[in-house]
Amino acid sequence: TQSTRPQRLLSAVQKNATRGNPRSVVRAIDEFCRHKEWAMNVGDEKGCILDSIVSEVNPVTVLELGTYCGYSTVRIASLLPPNAKLITLEFNPDFAAIARQVIAWAGLQDKVQLVEGSSGDWIPKIQEQFGINTFDLVFLDHWKDRYLPDTKLMEKCGLLRKGSVLVADNVICPGTPDYLEYVRSSPCYKSQYFISHLEYTKAEDGLEKSVFLG
Numbered sequence: 211t212q213s214t215r216p217q218r219l220l221s222a223v224q225k226n227a228t229r230g231n232p233r234s235v236v237r238a239i240d241e242f243c244r245h246k247e248w249a250m251n252v253g254d255e256k257g258c259i260l261d262s263i264v265s266e267v268n269p270v271t272v273l274e275l276g277t278y279c280g281y282s283t284v285r286i287a288s289l290l291p292p293n294a295k296l297i298t299l300e301f302n303p304d305f306a307a308i309a310r311q312v313i314a315w316a317g318l319q320d321k322v323q324l325v326e327g328s329s330g331d332w333i334p335k336i337q338e339q340f341g342i343n344t345f346d347l348v349f350l351d352h353w354k355d356r357y358l359p360d361t362k363l364m365e366k367c368g369l370l371r372k373g374s375v376l377v378a379d380n381v382i383c384p385g386t387p388d389y390l391e392y393v394r395s396s397p398c399y400k401s402q403y404f405i406s407h408l409e410y411t412k413a414e415d416g417l418e419k420s421v422f423l424g
């Protein structure tokens with residue numbers, strides 16, 4: 211049977227990256243997507259911006275919405291302090307299976323909890339299930355029309371505290387207009403746009419960093 215793109219991406223990691231070396235996993239995926247097959251990873255250009263924000267926040271608790279193949283999961287987790295935890299939500303079982311193997315190849319499985327399920331179902335259950343009260347950092351990279359409802363849900367569930375940082379991918383392409391309008395106009399957020407390009411292309415895209423003011 212035909213392989214899927216995520217399966218071919220995983221094969222490229224297993225072929226070209228060194229086990230236990232997250233940077234080599236990130237590099238192998240970027241090479242595959244630049245030279246073989248485009249895939250919707252945050253990519254290296256926006257990834258460097260993400261790295262700088264993660265390093266500045268130095269989060270102990272991280273939530274990622276939309277794991278896909280685990281590229282940004284590996285990028286973020288590789289920068290976390292030893293006691294930190296990253297929870298990543300992915301409701302497609304095929305993507306989740308690939309991401310688990312990518313995360314394991316990077317040697318980051320002890321820092322990452324991949325939860326197979328939908329953000330809408332899981333955001334209200336995270337505190338009781340994982341003993342986490344609030345998140346220092348949230349990376350939004352799932353369906354673009356779910357950024358706003360899930361942000362409101364995180365607020366309602368008390369998962370954000372004064373200073374929590376939201377980083378949203380694709381705020382220009384494909385675009386998340388309702389989310390952008392909300393975080394840029396709400397008195398509860400201080401927002402900043404980091405201009406960049408859509409992964410592996412010359413099209414404009416960017417990340418929006420929004421600090422929750424409580």
Ligand SMILES: CNc1ncnc2c1ncn2[C@@H]1O[C@H](/C=C/CNC(=O)c2cc(-c3ccc(F)cc3)cc(O)c2O)[C@H](F)[C@H]1O
Nearest residue numbers: 250276277299300301302327328329351352353356383384
């Ligand atoms: C809704 N709740 C969810 N809960 C758990 N997992 C979820 C949920 N929703 C989706 N997932 C999971 O999160 C992932 C979804 C990623 C979606 N990403 C994109 O569409 C996306 C698209 C482009 C793009 C740009 C230009 C172009 F010409 C074509 C594509 C670029 C990007 O960087 C993207 O991130 C995964 F697939 C899905 O199962």
Ligand SMILES: [Mg+2]
Nearest residue numbers: 252351379380
């Ligand atoms: Mg994206």
